[in-house]
Amino acid sequence: MGATRDGDQSICLRCGEAGGSVRERGRISLMARYCEKCWNTLANEMAEADGATAAPRFELDPDDVAWIEPPVCPECGASIRVYPTNYGRWVSLAMVELPAKDVPEAFRWRLTRLPARSLIPADIVAVRVRGIDPLPSEPVVPAHSMMCVPDWGEP
Template sequence: MAVADGATAPPRPEHDPDDVTWIEPPVCPECGALIRIYPTTCDRWVSLAPMELPAKDVPEAFRWRLMPLPTRSPIPADIVAVRVRGIDPLPSEPVVPAHSMMCVPEWGEP
């Protein structure tokens, strides 16, 4: 099910808290665009686009939402990506598209 949803990204690398080197945001190895990598509810990881779009502009198979994990604290500890299914969102409702929808591999220099 995770593969069908596109949740095939490698997990985020673990960072050493004592390491003070600059941390660059992840980029897609295919197209070089910035991506956001989030865990999913099925213990997999998904690459998402860095911005939200209206649901009308994102095909149904690529719609994701970011949800905070429930905790006892009012401050969210982590965020998971959840596929938008069941009830369709309103056309103007924001969703996060999967990066695979927007990925255009670089074909080299012209």
């Protein structure tokens, strides 16, 4: 039998580069080993396909006790929820959950708690629902783009 490269875990799966920027990527279950360049290319392609093109939410000061309003959509003025995806990009989601039967496949998301050592969830990420279709009555979070109706003002 010939030698395999199983033991060498520092090789990018896309370009074959070996080096310091090659590491496990992804936030929930580590997706695969990629170099920085290949990972950014892949994550940007996934974000474009999923519609995950929102700007990252601002960092909160843990000592600030001021009331925080949810961000609003610049197109329609509705409140939105902005969450990171499992591949490190950001998506704007609707404020409500709907049954899967009412949300087209391309707009279905779920919010998932990241595993942590404590019982208190450290972070929540948005994951596109794909592969296995949810039951028609199962709740999903629609992408805000599905519900966005631009307010162009009155004629």
